[in-house]
Amino acid sequence: MDLLSYKSYCAEDEIKREKQKARRLRATRWWRKKCSSGRCHYCGRFVGPSKLTMDHLVPLARGGRSIKANLVPACKECNNKKKAKLPFEWDEYIVEQ
Numbered sequence: 808m809d810l811l812s813y814k815s816y817c818a819e820d821e822i823k824r825e826k827q828k829a830r831r832l833r834a835t836r837w838w839r840k841k842c843s844s845g846r847c848h849y850c851g852r853f854v855g856p857s858k859l860t861m862d863h864l865v866p867l868a869r870g871g872r873s874i875k876a877n878l879v880p881a882c883k884e885c886n887n888k889k890k891a892k893l894p895f896e897w898d899e900y901i902v903e904q
């Protein structure tokens with residue numbers, strides 16, 4: 808096993824735990840309040856509270872945590888775009904908005 812796959816092997820359990828935490832936070836009043844504006848954190852578009860998804864500013868795979876400061880509402884479009892991009896590409900995308 809090379810170092811990279813060893814590291815991701817160790818991180819898997821951690822990520823599972825953080826995902827569970829995110830699910831729990833999604834059921835809280837705090838999250839509902841955050842989504843009540845119906846606006847995407849990234850593009851600022853109004854899509855309505857029910858269309859917003861929970862996104863990690865720093866992805867779990869990059870060591871991000873499911874804490875309130877790292878969770879933002881994002882529209883599906885931004886969420887998909889973010890997933891497909893490398894972090895520095897995503898930074899550029901955000902600056903252009």
Ligand SMILES: [Zn+2]
Nearest residue numbers: 847850882885
């Ligand atoms: Zn968006």
